[in-house]
Amino acid sequence: MTMLIPVLGDQLSPTLASLRDVDRAQAVVLMMEVWDEATYVRHHKKKIALIFAAMRHFAAELRGDGWTVDYVALDAPGNTHSFTGEVARAAKRHAATAIRTVAGGEYRVRQAQDGWAAQTGLPVDILEDDRFVCPLPDFYAWAQGRREQRMEYFYRDMRRRTGLLMTADGQPEGGKWNYDHDNRDTPPRGVNYPAPERFAPDAITSEVLALVAQRFAGHFGDLEPFALPVTRAQALVALEHFIAAALPDFGRYQDAMIAGQDYLFHSSLSLCLNLGLLGPIEVCEAAVAAYARGDAPLNAVEGFVRQIIGWREYMRGMYWWDMPRLATRNALDAHRPLPDFYWTGDTGMRCLAESVGQTKREAYAHHIQRLMVLGNFALLAGIDPQAVSDWYLVVYFDAYEWVEMPNVIGMSQFADGGAIASKPYVSSGAYIDRMSDYCGRCRYDVKKKTGEGACPFNALYWDFLARHEKRFAGNARMRNMYGTWGRFSPEKQAEYRESAAAFLDTLTPAAEGWARQPAA
Template identity: 55%
Template sequence: MVKLVLVLGDQLSEGIAALREADPACDVVVMAEVMGEAEYVPHHPKKIALIFAAMRKFAARLEGQGWRVVYTPLDHPENSGTIAGELLRHAAAFGADEVLATQPGEWRLIAELDAVPLRLRQLPDDRFIATQAEFADWAKGRKQLRMEWFYRDMRRKTGLLMVGDEPAGGQWNFDHENRKPPPEGIDFKGPMRFSPGGDVAEVLALVSARFAVNFGSLDDFWFATDHEQARQHLAHWVRHGLPRFGDYQDAMMGGERFLYHAIVGLYLNIGLLDPMEVCQAVEDAWKNGDAPINAAEGFIRQIIGWREYVRGIYFLEGPEYVSRNTLNHKRDLPWLYWGGETKMRCMAKAVEQTREEAYAHHIQRLMVTGNFALLAGVDPAQMHEWYLAVYADAFEWVEAPNTIGMSQFADGGIVASKPYISSGNYINKMSDYCKDCAYKIKDKTGEDACPFNLLYWHFLDRHRVRFRGNPRMANMYRTWDRMDGEKRETVQADARRFLEKLDAGEAV
């Protein structure tokens, strides 16, 4: 009997479990562009275009290898609009008695497949270093699930940057070398750019017509959309960007959107690159003397440490993880996140870049847009949906722990040992945003005071009961308590006025 083999838009890897289990001589691969996946959050048009274009190329690749592929474009007249609907439609057409699927990376879609009235097997997605069971075993009985300890186990498992049983360079983590402020200039021209060919141009026209109201620009679409292009991009970055990546991975510059960042997350997360392939290319560069160890280690930690860790957290914590709100933050997402006017240059630049590129690096997300939302008390569910919508590399398994856990502390400390908050001083140190800002970074009170300065103390004061016993925050509270009482009240009053303006929709 014929089996249907479901391949999703973030599963564009020839070795996925469902394809391995199937027989190309008789089984049928099902791929579909459906509105149910394209609009469950208002995805950035560049993200939708990337996935659709890469899907179409992957379908052609599979056909070239002898697979029978039924591919449903978004504008096909019989498109049912959902993955479940397409499976039912094609099961009836082919008389299929079973569906093979590789487990999706979102609880929402796992549940949708479970509800399909067909015999359907969800096979483990084994494109990762650690299985879900391995992560659960690692987490069992631990009071704190700190990424650093998990990362060391992944180093031992993969052998990456290891000399026998010891870490290369004599230490596991070179993060202290990777926190340099922005340099005078950047000598890397950024990611490899690809001109959209005929098939990609067709997708861009489709997305432009169907998703014109979504936040984000389709102009200057340069993403890789197949495996060969993604590997060219990787090789280009390893040669030209990796050597200085470590030094400046936390820096931010208004005129440099990419600095030395790899921008491989979007290709990893849809299956155009393999995590071990990427890490081995970086390790080889270090072994050959083409990149320093702090750069190689800092990058590899992001892939086999952080990326694997957040996936483990997502599946360990279950479907309700995204609804957690430990701090009871309820403020609606401010309009400035969708491009509304703001006088805060750091926020304006981060949102502008997000709108135009569907990309911002991890510090822009954590310490600018995420930091502001946490200080202002924005509903974490709304932040979660915003990050999921606007970034091309965002899929819920990777995005939710980064937002609910790391950025917004909404999970109560599972991911982060303390809230990642800062006043304007951190942004001033690590960026050039503050130089031309309408607000004054050195002002702690008053109309011209940097909003991060005001909101920082406001956050600490309103959450004092929860955090006063956190040893990593003791110095913050001691500093606040040493302030003159009148000054503390002025800070609080100024913060409240700022938040009132924010809630009123005024440009802040």
């Protein structure tokens, strides 16, 4: 009797459901580096290295804990380079009598898992991924029959479910559920920002870096320097460092953007959570403990907890609630190709150049850069939402389809028609100027509204509202925007629209194959 236990690259948790209550003497853990997963989109080189290095370290830890691990490296002889192919090969290699696995986080992976029984002729037990706070059946029960599935109400239920930041009588700590209004300050000059904890590559990681440099040279992004956490021990150090050094100021400055400061007071813990190196509850409990000790204010801790048990869990639920339909949604009928500067960073718009340049270096940008610079421009310019979604999936080290796609298709691009966001997240250059230092040395003038040298966001903003007036004019949250637009003279409205059209005509589409064409 041999139980084959496939463990995927984002399931690197010693408490994984498939590893519990198993006789290790009669089990083989299968881990696979496969070309299909590295290239179904051409992931950032640093992202591929992160996942492969974390997988190899986890395999070593499992062996040290008494497991038999069959690890198929990318260049292993006979590697079929697909999950299904490697599961079938391993089942024969070990004369497996059954397969036990945890459901993949992405729709296409789960579809493949559903075919393993037919492919191998073996019984396959696909377990729910219980590393999340909200089981999918519970999310479906919450969503079913609601006119709107808004995150805020889901988040309150998650607070009640977990007890995080709740008083003994069942009320939210501090008397309010949400402290966002305290989280929009611009940092003063001279603030010292705490860099995230860095980890020097060991021999295992160095071997992976050499592999990625050779095999994925044509992929987007800088591979080195590489200093990301690739083990649970390192992830715990990163968590401790964030709680002590950055969390106290995370809240009030979380929407700020400063050139040359890639992380500000943000963490890189999303990569640890999404790989499985950390669990959501332990991360939230560490933040809440800091609040209880008086080491971090409530607005910072609440905002951080909301990102994890609110947005992260909600996005996973909305992904599975709407798939596979979500992948092709395009409610605003946007079809412009993705501009080439999303890959090169070669644009005179400094906010976009800084955000793309940071993304290229780090495989990271924080949520306001992703939403209100990169996403805002794509939405205003009418970029095809599937192309935008593919780009986000490629370039960020924490991007897995279950969390990336609903964030981009729904929240960022409003392509789901408002299932996730109650209004589109659009702004003119004024918001970027208020929340960043990007505009001061930009070739475009953020104060100028139209014409040569004007910030493109200004004309694009009003052009977007004009294009979609029929859809959004009745939206209560956009009433003031359309009130202002309606007070413009016909000549001024035409000037904005002509200026936007002239700018859009200058955009160069990205070359084919950056995102989805498999590497040679």
